[in-house]
Amino acid sequence: MRKWSLLAGLLLVAFTVAFTAWPAAAQGQGSLAVVYDVGGRGDLSFNDMAAMGADRARRELGVMVTEVESATTADFLPNLRALARSRQHDVIVGIGFLIQDALTTVAQEFPNQKFALIDGFVDAPNVLSISFSDHEGSALVGALAAMTTLEAGGDTVGIVLGIEIPILLRFEIGYRAGVRWAVDRYNELHGTNKQVRVLHTYTGAFDDPARGKAATEAMLAQGAHVVYAVAGGTGLGVFEAVEQAARAQGRDVGPPFAIGVDSAQDWIAPGFIPVSMVKRVDNGVFAAIEQALAGTFEGGVLQLNLAAGGVAASSLDMLDVFMDEAVAAGKMRPEERVARLEGARAAREAVPPSAWEALNELDQLIRSGDYEVPEALDRETAEYWREVLSN
Amino acid sequence: MLFSSLLLGALHAMVPLTMTATGEILSERAGVVNIGLEGILLLSAFGAVVGAEAGGPLAGLVVGLGVGAILGLIHGVIAVYFRGDQIISGVGINILALGLVAIGIVWQWGVAGFHQVDRALRIPHLVTPLGSMSPMVIVTVLLAALTYYLIHHTNLGLQIQAVGENPAAADAAGVRVERVRLFGAVYAGALAGLAGAYLSIDWLATITRNLPAGRGFIALATVVFSRLNPFLAVVGGLIFGFFDGLGLLASTSREITQVVPYQFIQMLPYVVTLLVVTGVIGRARFPAASGQPYRRE
């Protein structure tokens, strides 16, 4: 064995000699670094939306983009530090509220480095904290869900979530509020006294479509008409369950329906997702680098609510833009694009107009401040609102 | 409605567990243990989607099976011919698959994370009184029966048991120990491959970076549960699938979750499996030479 260790030792030495030089400085005008949450690229959630923003920055602003994934949350701190230490990036964006602690620390250690944080808050002059009003967007799709159900004579909607963490409570309670608002509106218009039950499940996973599917099947079996997926990859199972239930009844278009989240997911199951609650993390990331390059970067809070375009119900235009990008990037064939867009349109048309009216009406109310959507970021508050909103 | 949905859900959830476990049962009978089932499920699920997009659902199944068989072959060659450590090889396959599929999805479709499988490329379902059911449910039960027959009623089965119990004796009797063991490893890989294909082009109609989400390990537990009897693997898969579905069903009810938090309800399949094993299944006897390489000296 001695000769093997000798050989291996030589290899090691060669390795050391070859690679012990610091990398040359990056070139280009401006550089953006993104540190993803543990879900990483492909989580169908805010990481993917952040990546979309980074792509847009690369395309439109010509900046260099460095992306770093984290295997566990314990990697956040070293990831941020390594980026900050290289002093090459105009702004370093951390994705997700879990990175907040690490970003707080690094922002203090590198006061001259600009940072941005998605979904969290760091009180430091060199950090731009970007928040989204997930509850407002969720209320919109909740109103659509409830109205669709009532018009079809149903009385149940569902929401399938990932692991129970504060930010998901915000989605759930927002959705419940939207449902409640729409039910009251319906009863007011029709002089009835109907109720809509909201079934919710925390599946304990963000990456297990099978659990999403089983949870959704359980809801559909209890008469759920619309199911809102707030569970990253687990949501794929929600779409599949809904589509399969509809097809089993010979329908190519809902009901039942599913509602997508974070990005415009309408295209994933064309015909069954009339709307998605879009969270424009991409805009947040883009804004951060844009401000940094323009010299207008200031620390503080950037609240991207409904009125500011931070959250929204998806539109066909949005979908169009997304698909254009996908086709341009060679990720989607043009004929596929047409089919998917058609499916999305069909799903929209299968939802009664009154549901869209309700969604738009609530949208106006929230923008104008006439209706304030309840927000829950802890369990007690959430439980309080569940109680209030279901009576 | 509720019960039939639950039962149908359990049947569909049973397929990947039981099919994977069935193949592994034969392999462990022959003395090769593969802890890399999770990785095989994942990589073959990916392969099946690529195959289906090239040549339809049947091609998808074939490619899934083929990818699984190749991984089984790699594992088998390491375990049987190189007399390597079966546990290490299996762990390696799991990790390798995680990396390969994550990168493969980006290479193949240019998107990170997931790719949706077109409806036309999925396995067509059967219409049953319960509802729409995948033919793979029936295939799984048939495969379990076939595997049982193969092990207990054919000459090959006799050889498989012999190389698992006493490879030296089998060798002396003229059985090609290496080939029979390799067959076991490939068979386990192939069935896990088929199960992986079922995940992606049938049950869930998608491929993600971590599609099996631990089902390969549950399948491993099902193997232990089954005491190496494929029919008991069907029972084990069904019990797990049923209580998994039941847990998710119960946790949709606020009335229940206010009394028992949903986290405890969702422990149900794991607790029930453990209770069944503790109370009913008990001590399992594994082939004497299981997991051990055979050397002639």
Next chain:
Amino acid sequence: MDPRPGDDQAAESSGAADRRRVVRDAAGTAGQVLLAAALGLIIGAVLMEIAGYDWTRAYQGLWLGAFGDPWSVADTLASATPLILTGLAFGLCFRAGYFNIGGQGQMTVGALAAVVVGAYIPVPTPVAVFLVLLAAGAAGAVWSLTPAFLKATRGVHEVISTIMFNWIAFYLALYLAFYSLNDPQSAERTVRVLPGVRLAPLLAGADATAAIFIAAGIALALYWLLWHTPWGYEMRVAGLNPSALRYAGASPVWTINWTFMLAGMAAGIAGATQIIGRPPTYALYGDLSNLGDLGFDGIAVALIGRNHPIGIIASAVFFGALGSGARMMQIMAGVPLDMVRIVHGVIIIALAAPEVWSIIAKSLVRRRAARTEPVSAQAPNSPARR
């Protein structure tokens, strides 16, 4: 190798010869690991070349990220810390003949216990740290004793029970972290542990803490236990020949329980190091994302370390290096984290079959021997495993 030297001579010369043999075996194993690593890196390079990444730059990043400067070294050690312990949790059981896949669950309950004790019991610093480790170790031990008990009394195979217990621990932790231990100010994580139990970084700007010494200390203690106490002797006998264990007058039930208990303790303390030993959070996230898959990774770490405590330290550092090197691989060459996983996988598979290396070595020896004399007696042995 003369098979039959006189016994006197043998007994006298054994000291130095044995030491040489130990060194040679260790060097052989290390050589194999490095060769496997080289193979993994080569295949990784090929894949990166195909995918259009600059692999030389990527590997430059891997090296710099792992060992390029003191901070990188510290990060490597920080990543290695929990892996040493979860690796021990698997490796110790494996030595004694059991297959403990339950490190993940044992680590999870350990982390929970660390939060409970660390956040709510105000005592002076060194005592507090000790109490936290004790609590975490005890929690992990309790969690691993149930499968041990089921195995001893009901014959329930530990593979099935530890897998089930992992999931039960997962849901239990989800519940406790969010329903009982959550921080009212920041509900996404549990309350932070008290400042007195937080281990400070050893080097400003890096997150290696004294936890690395705890982990290494436990590894050394287990090494000492295995090779220098009668109990460890019995554990090794149990793993190699369970019947001989009974003949030697030891109780198999007792040995199972002891082994699992110590393994669970190590895994539990791994959980604690992720709470009190990794700045800046000092709490458990509600989705358990600061634990990740460290328990499962421990299996690979232990196997590569040949289930030997010292080997596990080396192997954990190797894994830590790949992990922290992956950081710079992403930053410098844009190579995704998953590429590192592929390299991991190839290395592990290559290590599964040391016989491959000896076959290669043998063919080299044979070729050389053919030139000199008919048969060489110096064909390398494959190192003893299990």
Next chain:
Amino acid sequence: MPGSSVPRTGAPGQRPGPPAGPVQSDTWLEMRGITKVYPDGTRALDKVDLAAAKGEIHGLLGENGAGKSTLMKILSGILPMTSGRILIGGREIALRNTNDALAHGIGMVHQHYSLVPTFTALDNILLGRGAPLSGPARSAARARIKRLMDDTGLYVPLDVPIEQLPIGTRQRAEILKTLDRNVSLLILDEPTAVLTPQETEQLFQVLRTLSRGGTTIILITHKLPEVLALTHRVTVLRHGRVVGTRPTAGATAQDLARMMVGAERLPAVKERRPQAIVEPVLRVAELTVLGDGGTPAVRNVTFEVSRGEIFAIAGVTGNGQTELIEALTGLRPAASGYAYLLGQPITGVNPRKLYEMGLAHIPEDRHRLGMVAQLSIMENSILGVHFQPRFRRAMPGTLHWGRVRKYARDVVRRFNVITPSLRTPMRSLSGGNQQKLVVGRELSKSPALVVAGQPTRGLDVAAAATIRDLLMDMRNEGRAVLLVSADLDEVLALADRIAVMYEGEIRAVLERGQFDRERIGLLMGGVGDGPAAG
């Protein structure tokens, strides 16, 4: 077996008569220049030549480790040879695996039976033959095997799992399995090690019949009387080399023994010193022990072993001796009855406690119980005594390796264990040296009682003699020895009293002076006296 000390006429085949059948002198099987080098460099065979004629019974004699089994494994296709040629009927053949060998009509009956324990005899016989497991073809195969059983007189229950059959029956199944392949060359590796004299004689009759029918037989053995009783010619191997081949007729046991062990002095059993004091060390009263299947394996057994006495239990393996030993050494609970060591009850007591009370246990299966193959000599030398204070440091719990090393060195020297070093793994030693270490470890305990199970099974003459001497020393020092052995010659040579065990009962206890080989043989086979108390 104590070599020449046992007269030839006491051999199992008591009617040696003329060697069976005529032998054609022309060579049919020929092995030329067979060399085998193991990967670790061990040269197991060095240019070995062997020839046999059609219908010849050829003895292959040698000590353990002489290379007999290796040579025959090469001939039966299990091991590849490093160099050499094998010819049958003048044509060279290539043997890549057992199938090749079987195709050339070569079949081997192994010492460690090559049977799958969970299979029935029928499945074992049909394994690898491609026979279906059901239908008419199986019935045909069954009929064929029944005919074979009638022809050879080797009867075996076909549908009972092998692990439930007595060892003699297993061997019959093993031979049937090989004969069913229509072999023209039958190799038997130490076939009589576990048989009663009567069974041995039966087997020899079968072999003679086969030989007359033209089957060539190679018999591996180290028992000289068997060679003399059965074979036409004999080849002696030593250290992987052929010492010589000669016709059996005219050869004497002394000649062959000298060829086998070389110039070394032939060992004889030490002198038996008279013992004055009779004082029971072990008392067993009405002891019943359950076997693995839950049925009584030891039934109501009563006996005493006194100081300065070797009390031997004779019997065919599998008649309850194993369970009896296990019950007396703390490895198996007793169902009823009592056992006392120096007056203290010992049933259900932990082995460690028993060792402290003065028990030494040489287990009959050293691989399973007595040693850990992967651990070193040093570590094996303290197995079972590792908790004793003399191996511990002052610091609680710690092993003092320095003392262990000293102790191990002492055992290795005193018991003449040949090993390259104390750190050599146990598995690298030859069987004899492994056993010497186990025996040495046990006898070093200064025990009051030595329980020795099959202490010389599978050992070469020299090693076996050493161990027998050690047991006699123990006796002469005034210790009690309980010897369980299936080797009748050994029992006759060593014992002061012999108890014969059959189906869990002690059928008779004989004092030295009443020893009668014929009667003991019958008792071992279940013929004669009923249950007896000792």
